[in-house]
Amino acid sequence: MRLSGRQISCVRGGREVFSGLDFEAxxxxxxxxxxxxxxxxxxxxxxxxxxxxAAGGAIALEGGEAELTLPEQxxxxxxxxxxxxxxxxxxxxxxxxxxxxxxxxDVGQCLKAVGLGHATHLPAAYLSAGQRRRLSIARLLVxxxxxxxxxxxxxxxxxxxQHLFEGLMRDHVAGGGILIAATHMPLGIEASELRMGGx
Numbered sequence: 391m392r393l394s395g396r397q398i399s400c401v402r403g404g405r406e407v408f409s410g411l412d413f414e415a416x417x418x419x420x421x422x423x424x425x426x427x428x429x430x431x432x433x434x435x436x437x438x439x440x441x442x443x444a445a446g447g448a449i450a451l452e453g454g455e456a457e458l459t460l461p462e463q464x465x466x467x468x469x470x471x472x473x474x475x476x477x478x479x480x481x482x483x484x485x486x487x488x489x490x491x492x493x494x495x496d497v498g499q500c501l502k503a504v505g506l507g508h509a510t511h512l513p514a515a516y517l518s519a520g521q522r523r524r525l526s527i528a529r530l531l532v533x534x535x536x537x538x539x540x541x542x543x544x545x546x547x548x549x550x551x552q553h554l555f556e557g558l559m560r561d562h563v564a565g566g567g568i569l570i571a572a573t574h575m576p577l578g579i580e581a582s583e584l585r586m587g588g589x
Contacts, residue, residue, distance in 0.1 A: 391417040391453035391536060393438070393460075393568050399446035400433045407433050409446070413584050417453070417536075420559065420569040422577055425586030431572035432469070434586070435539045438570065439466035454536060464537040465530050469545070471522040475515035479506055482514050483528050490533040500531040505554060519546040527555060530562075538562055540571040544578075552578065 392414065399409040407430040415421040423431045436442040438449055440461035451460045473482050480497055487494045501507050504524040509517070517525065523546045530538060538559075544552045556578035563569055563579065571577055 391451065391566075391568060393449075393451050393537060393570070395434075395438070395447060395449045397447040398434070398437065398444050398449065400430055400437060400442070401445040402433060402442075406445075408586065411447070411586075415568045415570050417566045417568055418563055420563050420571065420577060420579055420581035421584055422581040423570060423572040423584045423586060424574070429586035431586055432541050435466065435468075435541050435570065435572055438537075439464055439539050441466065451537070460537070463535055464539055465533075465535045466539045466541075467526060467530065467543055468541045471526040473514040473517075473522060473525060476513060478511050478513055479517070479525055480510045482525060483532055486529045487532045490529070490535075493534050495532045495534065497532060500528045501525075503531055503558070504528045505551070520548055520551055523547055524551060524554075527558065530558070536567050538567060538569045538571075540569065540573075542573060542575075543571055544573075544575060 394414045396412055398411040400407040423434060425431055433442060437444050454463050479501060483497050483501060487497060501510055504527050506521065506524055544555060547555060559569055559579050
């Protein structure tokens with residue numbers, strides 16, 4: 391698979407965030423999007439995920455499922471952890487599994503994989519920031535999708551959580567997945583870089 395963008399332009403609130411941007415990400419590789427605050431890292435991920443509309447240019451996925459759109463083949467993990475506080479850890483992940491559809495994994499196994507096997511019945515409201523992030527990461531595992539779009543993916547994670555996530559990212563890439571991460575910190579895995587400039 392190959393995910394590419396050609397001459398991408400992004401305008402937010404009447405301000406040009408970036409223009410003429412080219413990028414390419416391929417199966418089995420990670421791409422780190424780096425640059426100063428306000429340079430458009432998050433906007434680029436949201437464009438790829440279909441959450442924003444580009445002002446110009448084109449984004450295409452070659453070699454994916456022809457009948458599915460790029461957003462339907464992507465996981466977007468943003469800054470905010472999309473959780474219902476009153477639902478348990480298991481209920482939150484089960485909701486996302488059912489909502490996202492596709493090939494679903496075992497909820498219990500996915501929670502164990504992110505270190506939350508002990509907290510399955512705990513309401514999400516009682517989770518720490520790092521535990522909430524782990525629960526969000528479990529979404530990447532419970533429904534398999536080939537493209538991971540990660541915005542500051544290790545934010546709120548302690549050292550053990552960062553190492554755990556590094557392993558999950560390595561496994562995704564080793565399995566032929568595409569990973570694009572906007573980050574200020576090293577990903578902890580081998581990645582090429584796309585450097586965004588400030589305005």
